[in-house]
Amino acid sequence: MQNPATIIGAGLGGLTLARVLHVNGIPSVVYEAEESPKARTQGGMLDIHDYNGQLAVEAADLMEEFRGLVLEGREAMRVLSSDGSVLLDKSDDGSGGRPEVQRAELRQMLLDSLPEGTVRWGHKVTAVRGREVTFADGRTVEAELLVGADGAWSKVRPVLTGATPVYGGVTFIETYIHHADTEHPAVAKAVGGGSMFAPSQGKSIFAHRERGDTLHAYVEFNRPLEWFDTFDVTDPAQVAAHFEGWAPELTALITETDTTPVFRPHFTLPLGLRWDRVVPGVTLIGDAAHLAVANGEGANLAMLDGAELAKALVAHPGDVEAALSEFEEAMFVRTVKTIEDTDQLVESLFGDDGPEKLVELLA
Numbered sequence: 575m576q577n578p579a580t581i582i583g584a585g586l587g588g589l590t591l592a593r594v595l596h597v598n599g600i601p602s603v604v605y606e607a608e609e610s611p612k613a614r615t616q617g618g619m620l621d622i623h624d625y626n627g628q629l630a631v632e633a634a635d636l637m638e639e640f641r642g643l644v645l646e647g648r649e650a651m652r653v654l655s656s657d658g659s660v661l662l663d664k665s666d667d668g669s670g671g672r673p674e675v676q677r678a679e680l681r682q683m684l685l686d687s688l689p690e691g692t693v694r695w696g697h698k699v700t701a702v703r704g705r706e707v708t709f710a711d712g713r714t715v716e717a718e719l720l721v722g723a724d725g726a727w728s729k730v731r732p733v734l735t736g737a738t739p740v741y742g743g744v745t746f747i748e749t750y751i752h753h754a755d756t757e758h759p760a761v762a763k764a765v766g767g768g769s770m771f772a773p774s775q776g777k778s779i780f781a782h783r784e785r786g787d788t789l790h791a792y793v794e795f796n797r798p799l800e801w802f803d804t805f806d807v808t809d810p811a812q813v814a815a816h817f818e819g820w821a822p823e824l825t826a827l828i829t830e831t832d833t834t835p836v837f838r839p840h841f842t843l844p845l846g847l848r849w850d851r852v853v854p855g856v857t858l859i860g861d862a863a864h865l866a867v868a869n870g871e872g873a874n875l876a877m878l879d880g881a882e883l884a885k886a887l888v889a890h891p892g893d894v895e896a897a898l899s900e901f902e903e904a905m906f907v908r909t910v911k912t913i914e915d916t917d918q919l920v921e922s923l924f925g926d927d928g929p930e931k932l933v934e935l936l937a
Contacts, residue, residue, distance in 0.1 A: 578603045579887070580717035582707065582730055584693050586677075587860035587876030588723030589684035592692055593634040594884035604688075605707070605715075607698035611685055617677040618790040619648065619782050620873050624671035626912070627874035630881035639683050640675070645785060648674035650768030653933050658764065658821030662933045666768055674768070676785060677873070699729040705855050719894050720856045721883065723876070726841055728862035734849040739841035742867040745802060746838040747793040747813055749831035755787040758830055764823040765789055772824050773932050777816060779824050791827040793817075799839055807837040840867045846910050848902075857898045859883060864909040869916035879905055 579595060581588045584606035592602045608614065622628055622640070631640045649670040653662040685693065698710040705717040722730025726739050754762040762783075764770060769782040781791040793813055795801075805812040813835055814828040828835070843865040857863075860876030883901045890897040 577718040579719045580715060581721045581723055582699055583724035585723060586681060586873050587880045590630050590634055590877040591880030591884050593684055593687050594881045596688060597635050598888045604693045605697040606693055606695050609696045619674050619784055620677050621672035621674050621870060623874050626878040630877035633881040636683060636687055643675040643679045644673040647767045650766055651936055652766045652770045653929060654770060654772045655929050656772060656774055656820045658823055661929055662936060702730050702733050718855060722858040722862040723860055725861045726865050731858055731862050733853050733856050737843055737847050739843055739865055741799045742840045742842035743796055744840045744867045745795050747807055748836040748838055749791045749828055750833045751789040751830055752832045753787060754789045758826060760823040761826045771932055773929055779827055781827055793828055808835050810835060842866050845913055848906050851899055855894055857902060866913050871912050871916055875909060875912060
């Protein structure tokens with residue numbers, strides 16, 4: 575591959591791909607629609623797993639930097655019933671394989687590891703034809719290798735498959751509480767030092783402790799998309815009304831939010847989605863390839879995709895098609911197994927015996 579790899583999307587998957595290519599002496603250019611690294615917030619905490627995400631970090635030769643981002647104690651987990659009773663209280667003894675980091679800090683680590691100018695900000699893709707990419711300002715680039723790392727609504731995906739995301743039946747409404755330990759001690763105690771789950775049939779409240787004493791909560795509903803038209807999802811009181819009778823230290827994660835609730839419906843691609851290699855030099859990674867309902871694996875799989883694609887390209891110098899074929903076949907198999915393995919988690923959060931199933935799963 576003589577020309578730089580062309581990567582669409584400066585998320586964790588695309589940046590990991592660019593970094594591992596760089597480590598192996600292969601240049602790349604990453605085109606990102608956002609105007610700068612600080613154009614929007616980058617989400618909350620991520621647990622980076624020793625069986626996928628950390629393998630990507632190792633391939634990127636960034637383990638030392640990664641360890642500097644890990645927030646100690648955040649692998650602690652609690653499961654509460656709706657009345658606030660503690661069903662499971664699992665401490666973080668430092669031996670777990672899923673250390674927690676802030677997404678924004680992880681992304682910045684990857685950005686800082688790339689040569690200056692690798693990421694081209696403010697390049698919104700409007701069309702992709704074959705390996706030709708057109709941007710909003712009318713400019714075009716012709717890629718030798720084109721990688722769609724551009725997420726759920728990928729502009730590259732239609733080149734390879736007609737599959738489009740559909741609503742996955744799960745929606746999160748996101749809230750934040752700042753200064754929890756001093757201003758909301760009962761809520762801080764309920765959440766504990768790491769993550770807290772309060773599951774129930776069709777709905778749940780999940781929260782985790784970010785850097786400092788900030789609590790980041792996800793109010794989760796297993797409901798049809800049109801159901802959310804029946805109330806104002808940005809009004810904490812209306813959201814909390816669906817948790818009548820729950821312990822106040824749990825509903826306070828909604829009613830005492832320091833930010834306006836954010837509506838986040840989850841979309842999916844068909845499980846086991848594949849495409850034939852009829853368009854040479856084009857592939858997908860991360861959510862562009864295998865979007866699924868949030869299950870704790872999305873960021874990890876995207877990073878591993880990026881690392882594994884880079885390694886395949888290194889293993890097949892001058893033969894992009896051989897590299898892509900090898901990478902895609904492994905990705906298709908790996909993704910299906912991972913998503914199937916995590917279906918149990920979704921069932922434990924929303925099923926009839928949610929708390930008991932979740933305690934069994936986490937214990």
